[in-house]
Amino acid sequence: MTSALDAAEARLATLERDANRAWWAMACDATDAHSDAAEAASAALEHALADPALAAAAVPADDAPLERRRAEVLRLMTAGRRRPPALIDRIVRLETELMGIHSRYRAADGDRELDAAAVDRVLQTSTDVAERERVWTSARGVGAEAAGPLRELVRLRNEAARALGHRDHYAMSLALDELDEARLYGLLDALEARLAGAWAAERGRIAAERRRALGLPDDAPLMPWHLVDPFGQEAPSVGPDPLEPVIGQVDALAASCAYFADLGQPMEGVVDRSDVLPRPGKDQHAFMMHVDRTGDVRTLLNLTPTVRWLETTLHELGHAAYEVALDPALPWLLRDPAHTLVTEAIAMLHGRRGRDAAFLERYAGVPADVARDPANAATLRRGLLILAAWVPVMVRFERALYADPDQDLDGVWWDLVERHQGIGRPPAPPADAWASKIHLAVAPVYYQNYLLGEILASQIQAWTMRETGAASPARDPGRVGPLIAERLLRPGASVRWDRLVEQATGAPLGVDAFVRDAAA
Ligand SMILES: [Zn+2]
Numbered sequence: 001m002t003s004a005l006d007a008a009e010a011r012l013a014t015l016e017r018d019a020n021r022a023w024w025a026m027a028c029d030a031t032d033a034h035s036d037a038a039e040a041a042s043a044a045l046e047h048a049l050a051d052p053a054l055a056a057a058a059v060p061a062d063d064a065p066l067e068r069r070r071a072e073v074l075r076l077m078t079a080g081r082r083r084p085p086a087l088i089d090r091i092v093r094l095e096t097e098l099m100g101i102h103s104r105y106r107a108a109d110g111d112r113e114l115d116a117a118a119v120d121r122v123l124q125t126s127t128d129v130a131e132r133e134r135v136w137t138s139a140r141g142v143g144a145e146a147a148g149p150l151r152e153l154v155r156l157r158n159e160a161a162r163a164l165g166h167r168d169h170y171a172m173s174l175a176l177d178e179l180d181e182a183r184l185y186g187l188l189d190a191l192e193a194r195l196a197g198a199w200a201a202e203r204g205r206i207a208a209e210r211r212r213a214l215g216l217p218d219d220a221p222l223m224p225w226h227l228v229d230p231f232g233q234e235a236p237s238v239g240p241d242p243l244e245p246v247i248g249q250v251d252a253l254a255a256s257c258a259y260f261a262d263l264g265q266p267m268e269g270v271v272d273r274s275d276v277l278p279r280p281g282k283d284q285h286a287f288m289m290h291v292d293r294t295g296d297v298r299t300l301l302n303l304t305p306t307v308r309w310l311e312t313t314l315h316e317l318g319h320a321a322y323e324v325a326l327d328p329a330l331p332w333l334l335r336d337p338a339h340t341l342v343t344e345a346i347a348m349l350h351g352r353r354g355r356d357a358a359f360l361e362r363y364a365g366v367p368a369d370v371a372r373d374p375a376n377a378a379t380l381r382r383g384l385l386i387l388a389a390w391v392p393v394m395v396r397f398e399r400a401l402y403a404d405p406d407q408d409l410d411g412v413w414w415d416l417v418e419r420h421q422g423i424g425r426p427p428a429p430p431a432d433a434w435a436s437k438i439h440l441a442v443a444p445v446y447y448q449n450y451l452l453g454e455i456l457a458s459q460i461q462a463w464t465m466r467e468t469g470a471a472s473p474a475r476d477p478g479r480v481g482p483l484i485a486e487r488l489l490r491p492g493a494s495v496r497w498d499r500l501v502e503q504a505t506g507a508p509l510g511v512d513a514f515v516r517d518a519a520a
Contacts, residue, residue: 005071008057009332015045017292024291027283027300028275050081050088066334069494073333080176083160091160094153098441101146107138114139124228129214136225137426140433147409147432150441154405157444170402173445178339178496184448187455188392191511192420195388198519202385203422206236221424224417231437232423233390235383242373243307246366252303252310255364256317259353259474263481265321270297278302286312288319288347293335297323310364311354318350319343325489337489339497340446344453346489349460349473355380359474377520384454384518389421391451396420397434398445409434456501458513460484463505 022041026034048054058075060067083091107114114122114135122135157169166172174181207222214226228236253276260267273296275282288299299316303309322343326335337343353359360371393416400412413434414425434440439447461472464483470476473484487504495503502508 003061004057008054013332015048019045020289020291024289030281049078054078066494070331070333073493076176080172087160091156094149097149098146102438105142109134127214132225137430139230140430140436143432143436147435150435151405154401168402170399170445191388194515195519199385199389223424232421235386238375238378238382242370242375246370247307248305250364252313256313259363260317260321262477265324267317270320273298276301276303286316288316290323293332311351314353315347315351318347322346322489325485326492327490330492330494334492334494336493338493338500341449341452342497344449345456348453349457353474356472356474358472381518387454391447393417393420394447455511455514456509458517459505462513
């Protein structure tokens with residue numbers, strides 16, 4: 001007999017598969033026809049999720065734990081979508097408007113127009129401090145255009161969330177994402193306290209390196225335009241990069257495939273379905289897609305011989321390895337990663353191999369002295385410390401934004417940047433520079449996953465080391481791979497993420513392992 005839950009699942013499975021196929025086609029070839037088809041397929045899925053009949057199906061047919069979890073997952077998927085159609089339309093219109101503002105905006109320096117890549121180039125290479133300040137100020141200038149519509153969008157998201165009984169959109173999003181707000185902020189506070197010393201020392205080193213590179217006096221405060229990206233979220237490299245001279249000889253895809261094969265997760269099928277080389281008209285980023293939750297797993301990459309693309313290839317194939325390991329017998333609703341933060345953790349765990357001596361020597365064919373150069377580990381550590389300083393700025397800012405979108409948000413933003421990132425507040429910052437971060441518009445209440453993922457990646461690494469004695473999955477892939485797949489990946493969403501992490505790793509998610517990795 002088919003239950004209402006079975007029917008709801010079948011309906012969603014078809015709509016999600018069709019939307020994924022349309023998005024894939026658009027990502028590979030951005031024609032107007034493809035983008036219209038992708039928009040239509042996404043709208044069909046959105047309307048189904050807002051359909052009260054679908055939400056009403058979130059009732060378990062019996063008392064078995066798997067059946068109850070399946071109904072709960074459908075409830076979480078649909079609960080936040082019950083909004084009046086007119087409100088949905090206004091929200092979608094503002095989101096589209098904001099996406100347009102961000103994609104059309106170009107920074108300028110005099111009559112020179114700079115796209116995002118050109119801004120990055122100036123911040124990474126220019127030693128002309130006045131030019132850096134002009135370009136940085138102009139790059140963040142998109143905030144002044146975005147702030148008005150973004151404030152309005154936040155008010156509407158809040159209106160929808162309050163109609164459903166939540167404090168605001170921020171609280172609702174965390175609750176429906178099964179993240180406890182008090183626990184999240186407890187983790188952030190603990191991390192800040194325990195990394196304070198290591199971060200102060202690293203920040204001092206970064207400031208000294210940047211002053212030297214830019215010819216600034218020893219007592220010059222570190223300003224946002226002295227860093228290597230507009231938000232101070234990227235790690236400036238630790239001295240000359242040892243991998244730079246050899247990376248041209250590394251076949252990132254072949255090295256990654258050999259590694260995943262040894263982990264017991266061969267990637268040939270995934271790679272055959274993937275689109276890996278850059279091409280005009282193709283999405284310039286990288287992502288993994290499980291098209292149908294029945295094994296059609298693909299990645300989109302734009303491989304070039306750089307360290308960043310080696311790390312990205314490992315990261316995206318890490319997401320793919322999770323999908324491939326899901327128990328095929330699970331019902332559709334549960335045949336999915338346990339949480340965004342868990343799939344990010346798996347991807348980040350494997351992405352870190354790009355600086356791991358064992359991986360570099362064994363799979364990438366990098367000479368031992370280069371692979372073991374301490375600058376590799378130092379770069380990885382610096383990246384973790386920067387992330388642990390930057391993500392809380394976004395997470396705490398977003399909470400304040402939804403609590404009161406009409407307050408002095410420039411003040412809130414620069415207070416957080418000063419306190420957490422240790423970056424100076426410009427004497428006359430560009431107005432509404434906070435609104436220049438596109439995530440606030442298009443990926444609301446999502447940013448915490450980037451840090452929680454790295455925290456969990458460290459905890460997984462510590463757990464597998466306890467069980468196998470291998471400090472890195474690349475040192476004993478034959479034992480680490482199956483351990484992670486069986487205990488953490490195979491159960492999919494059948495167990496709530498926090499219980500799964502505790503069951504698999506032996507402890508609730510905590511910052512101990514991350515602190516050891518970042519402060520070593
Ligand atoms: Zn990812």
